[in-house]
Amino acid sequence: MAVAWIGNREVLIEHAAAHAASLLSSSRCPVLSFDTDIDGTRAAIALAERAGAAYDHADGAALARETALFTDKGAMTVAPGETRRRADVVVIVGELPRIQHGLVGELAGTVPDLSTGNQRAFFVVGPDGMSVPPLNDGRKATRLSCGQASLAATLAALRAQYKGQRTSQPVSNFNDFAKALAAAHFPVFLFSGHAAEGLALEMLQGLIADLNRKSRASGLHLPANENGWGSTLASAWMTGFPLRTGFARGFPEFDPWRCDVARMIAAGEADLHLRISAATAQPQKKRARMALIVLTKTEKPVAGAAVTIAIGEAGLDHDAVVYSSRTGSLRSIDAQAASQLPSAATIIRLIATHAFAEALPC
Amino acid sequence: MLTKIAGGDIIDPVNGRLGKGDLWIKDDKIVPAPAGGAADRTIEASGCIVMAGAIDIHSHIGGGNVNTARLLLPEQHAAHQVRPATTPLSNAGWSTFQTGCLYAKMGFTTVVEPAMSPGAALHTHLELADIPIIDKATLAILGNDDFLLSMIRDDAPRTMIEDYVAWTVASTRALGVKVINAGAAAAFKENVRTFSLDDVVPSYGVSSRKIVKTLQAAVDSLGLPHPLHVHCNNLGSPGSADTAAATIAAADGLPLHLAHLQFYGYGTEGKRGFSSAAARLAELVNATPEVTIDIGQVMFGQTVTVSSDVMRQFSARGSAHPKKTVIHDGDGNGGGIVPYSYGKDFYGTMQWAIGLELFLLIDDPWRVFFTTDHPNGAPFTAYPALFELLMSREARTEMTAGLSRSALALSTLAAIDREYTFEEIAIMTRAAPAKLLGLTDRGHLGAGATADIAIYRRDRSIAKMLGRAAYVFKDGDLVVQDGEIVHYRWGKALRLKPPVDKAMVRRLEEYHQQRYGLSLDWFNFPDSAIAREQPFGEVPCRT
Numbered sequence: 001m002a003v004a005w006i007g008n009r010e011v012l013i014e015h016a017a018a019h020a021a022s023l024l025s026s027s028r029c030p031v032l033s034f035d036t037d038i039d040g041t042r043a044a045i046a047l048a049e050r051a052g053a054a055y056d057h058a059d060g061a062a063l064a065r066e067t068a069l070f071t072d073k074g075a076m077t078v079a080p081g082e083t084r085r086r087a088d089v090v091v092i093v094g095e096l097p098r099i100q101h102g103l104v105g106e107l108a109g110t111v112p113d114l115s116t117g118n119q120r121a122f123f124v125v126g127p128d129g130m131s132v133p134p135l136n137d138g139r140k141a142t143r144l145s146c147g148q149a150s151l152a153a154t155l156a157a158l159r160a161q162y163k164g165q166r167t168s169q170p171v172s173n174f175n176d177f178a179k180a181l182a183a184a185h186f187p188v189f190l191f192s193g194h195a196a197e198g199l200a201l202e203m204l205q206g207l208i209a210d211l212n213r214k215s216r217a218s219g220l221h222l223p224a225n226e227n228g229w230g231s232t233l234a235s236a237w238m239t240g241f242p243l244r245t246g247f248a249r250g251f252p253e254f255d256p257w258r259c260d261v262a263r264m265i266a267a268g269e270a271d272l273h274l275r276i277s278a279a280t281a282q283p284q285k286k287r288a289r290m291a292l293i294v295l296t297k298t299e300k301p302v303a304g305a306a307v308t309i310a311i312g313e314a315g316l317d318h319d320a321v322v323y324s325s326r327t328g329s330l331r332s333i334d335a336q337a338a339s340q341l342p343s344a345a346t347i348i349r350l351i352a353t354h355a356f357a358e359a360l361p362c
Numbered sequence: 363m364l365t366k367i368a369g370g371d372i373i374d375p376v377n378g379r380l381g382k383g384d385l386w387i388k389d390d391k392i393v394p395a396p397a398g399g400a401a402d403r404t405i406e407a408s409g410c411i412v413m414a415g416a417i418d419i420h421s422h423i424g425g426g427n428v429n430t431a432r433l434l435l436p437e438q439h440a441a442h443q444v445r446p447a448t449t450p451l452s453n454a455g456w457s458t459f460q461t462g463c464l465y466a467k468m469g470f471t472t473v474v475e476p477a478m479s480p481g482a483a484l485h486t487h488l489e490l491a492d493i494p495i496i497d498k499a500t501l502a503i504l505g506n507d508d509f510l511l512s513m514i515r516d517d518a519p520r521t522m523i524e525d526y527v528a529w530t531v532a533s534t535r536a537l538g539v540k541v542i543n544a545g546a547a548a549a550f551k552e553n554v555r556t557f558s559l560d561d562v563v564p565s566y567g568v569s570s571r572k573i574v575k576t577l578q579a580a581v582d583s584l585g586l587p588h589p590l591h592v593h594c595n596n597l598g599s600p601g602s603a604d605t606a607a608a609t610i611a612a613a614d615g616l617p618l619h620l621a622h623l624q625f626y627g628y629g630t631e632g633k634r635g636f637s638s639a640a641a642r643l644a645e646l647v648n649a650t651p652e653v654t655i656d657i658g659q660v661m662f663g664q665t666v667t668v669s670s671d672v673m674r675q676f677s678a679r680g681s682a683h684p685k686k687t688v689i690h691d692g693d694g695n696g697g698g699i700v701p702y703s704y705g706k707d708f709y710g711t712m713q714w715a716i717g718l719e720l721f722l723l724i725d726d727p728w729r730v731f732f733t734t735d736h737p738n739g740a741p742f743t744a745y746p747a748l749f750e751l752l753m754s755r756e757a758r759t760e761m762t763a764g765l766s767r768s769a770l771a772l773s774t775l776a777a778i779d780r781e782y783t784f785e786e787i788a789i790m791t792r793a794a795p796a797k798l799l800g801l802t803d804r805g806h807l808g809a810g811a812t813a814d815i816a817i818y819r820r821d822r823s824i825a826k827m828l829g830r831a832a833y834v835f836k837d838g839d840l841v842v843q844d845g846e847i848v849h850y851r852w853g854k855a856l857r858l859k860p861p862v863d864k865a866m867v868r869r870l871e872e873y874h875q876q877r878y879g880l881s882l883d884w885f886n887f888p889d890s891a892i893a894r895e896q897p898f899g900e901v902p903c904r905t
């Protein structure tokens with residue numbers, strides 16, 4: 001089975017890695033984007049440092065909003081396990097990513113055993129028509145909306161009404177919500193950067209802070225992308241900074257605008273893009289002055305890529321450590337169908353040994 | 363390889379070796395002087411003092427809360443200075459990489475992360491595995507978790523509680539057990555806002571005292587070398603000295619370690635109702651031989667407080683500087699991140715003085731441990747300056763010049779003449795930590811010990827001398843020379859491996875299925891998940 005290509009020409013992995021390394025070494029402004037496990041992230045960041053590259057998640061925008069909540073404002077958060085066992089009111093804030101729908105269904109199918117009432121009420125905040133994850137047994141979450149007002153505006157209205165202030169447009173079903181809150185012991189708000197803009201996430205934290213003046217409440221962070229949040233954690237411990245960090249000057253600099261890799265590519269700043277993701281590669285727009293190196297799970301070369309190398313999928317082809325929203329921490333998973341395909345980390349380290357004399361530190 | 367460290371002033375209180383002499387290393391161990399042996403390498407150490415590598419028993423260097431603090435404060439650790447990019451990640455400010463390098467440069471070779479949430483054990487160990495050069499270890503947090511509180515409420519047999527503690531320590535690869543504001547995090551989830559030693563967690567009817575005593579007994583009975591590590595209630599409040607005194611009294615003959623006592627050294631005297639109770643606490647510690655403490659010294663400047671005492675951190679939100687915090691309700695403790703700047707005002711001066719009073723008024727260097735509770739009292743990079751304050755009365759006097767006079771007036775610091783000797787420093791930062799943690803292979807320079815050695819060139823400035831070691835050996839590898847890293851290597855995480863009871867595993871499997879809808883597999887991990895050759899080193903339990 002072919003696993004490596006230079007252009008459309010099938011080659012040995014060693015040759016493909018060597019060619020990728022030479023492209024990387026001669027690049028003036030390389031960028032890395034990835035969607036990978038913890039070990040892949042560690043290898044990618046170590047390579048980015050050697051290459052003087054900026055790095056980001058492959059779909060970085062939603063993660064950047066979640067990251068900004070922490071870097072700029074802070075938050076009150078709760079573990080998913082405590083949410084399951086304690087949340088007597090669950091509020092779905094905005095549209096949640098599909099990968100998180102299962103957890104919402106699970107919350108709907110269970111009762112909080114550490115809560116005296118042993119029952120859960122569901123609310124959803126967001127404009128009319130916004131899609132809501134299915135609850136079980138045809139249960140419906142009570143809608144809190146201000147018509148077509150944005151999520152941030154609706155949360156602002158909710159917060160104002162809770163404080164007894166007048167609002168230009170009242171929130172639908174507010175009285176039900178107020179009643180539920182008054183009886184609740186531990187309401188939990190489910191949030192994600194998937195569809196919520198930064199202002200909405202901040203507004204939600206304001207509401208949670210207000211609630212905590214007299215009683216308890218918290219927010220459950222459901223990352224827009226689990227690999228992405230895992231990479232954010234690994235990036236923080238390795239460099240001190242989250243994703244969208246760059247090594248252009250030899251030391252890590254976090255700059256969520258400047259090191260937005262999608263922006264760097266679109267603006268023509270990047271002259272080399274190393275894309276690392278086992279997921280099927282979307283066809284890349286060919287850019288005249290940018291070399292593309294793709295590590296992905298594929299049986300054929302990726303169109304437009306100078307180098308394509310096949311990698312396995314974490315947790316399927318090989319054992320891995322990944323972030324899990326279900327535990328709110330990192331988790332070790334076994335390969336479900338172990339294969340010969342190398343991990344992203346293996347190939348990244350192979351490229352690094354060709355590009356730089358010494359082995360990567362991790 | 364045979365190495366001779368020639369002509370240094372050897373300070374090895376454990377083996378009674380004090381004075382000029384040679385020290386021999388073969389591979390990774392210290393060996394007796396070989397008969398007529400010729401060294402492959404000689405380190406000229408005249409004009410230097412030679413001690414075992416230092417051991418930090420309480421420094422928050424990795425894991426969920428520490429990493430959240432990094433996320434919260436990108437501005438706090440922007441790269442300080444650009445260095446040649448020849449060493450990997452050498453320019454990252456507040457990273458795992460820097461943590462290992464900065465500790466090694468000061469001659470520290472083993473550091474304990476004292477607050478690992480059991481559910482985040484894999485994350486914690488992955489971070490620790492990325493800290494180069496030094497060995498690490500963790501303490502697993504218990505005492506706010508539903509499983510334990512339910513067992514105590516239900517009067518579960520002692521052995522069952524011990525089985526649970528043993529399983530926690532074994533499965534999380536910990537070196538000991540810590541309890542943090544016992545019961546308060548659980549009570550906070552039920553909207554309780556203050557919590558003291560005899561307060562009761564509402565849903566369980568279990569007091570904080572009962573949790574501490576239960577865990578203390580289990581740790582002792584299981585033969586875990588390190589006594590229960592206690593973060594008391596009421597941290598930081600005026601009058602918290604009463605809580606600390608009550609906790610010391612509660613030790614009741616069994617070993618107990620109280621963390622960062624400085625943060626409880628507060629009385630209620632003076633017009634601000636905030637005064638030093640250090641002399642009183644020091645007297646109690648002196649009179650209670652089963653108790654050990656570390657200080658948690660405050661040094662001035664910007665830092666960030668990182669604590670699993672979620673109730674305390676929540677109540678401290680108003681003091682955040684800059685104004686942003688993270689408060690997390692976790693499965694057991696959770697935690698809070700509150701950035702803070704210690705100023706030279708009344709309160710800052712008071713805290714600073716109380717820490718030093720405790721250091722200087724507790725007589726036995728075997729029972730008082732050198733910490734800033736990094737980063738809570740100060741980052742560990744403040745250690746050299748702190749050594750100087752302990753070893754030089756003159757340095758203390760100089761420092762007090764710019765501080766709050768009204769605070770100093772409420773403290774006994776100015777009246778204390780004591781200056782720590784190098785021998786006492788060697789006890790407090792080497793011999794005693796090794797003993798407290800059950801690490802018989804280190805903390806001393808006797809034959810057979812692991813070759814963790816710190817060599818400091820004598821200098822008029824103690825801070826300069828102890829801040830940049832002339833040479834550091836880790837497991838016999840020369841890792842630091844003239845204060846710079848000369849060799850990168852990976853240390854291990856030291857762990858206990860108490861036997862695990864199968865019935866307890868079945869019980870926990872059932873519990874996790876029923877309460878969380880998850881198999882225990884979600885929390886377990888193989889050593890291979892750490893992706894390093896030998897990530898762990900095993901330390902035996904007491905028999």
Ligand SMILES: [Zn+2]
Nearest residue numbers: 420476621735
């Ligand atoms: Zn601490």
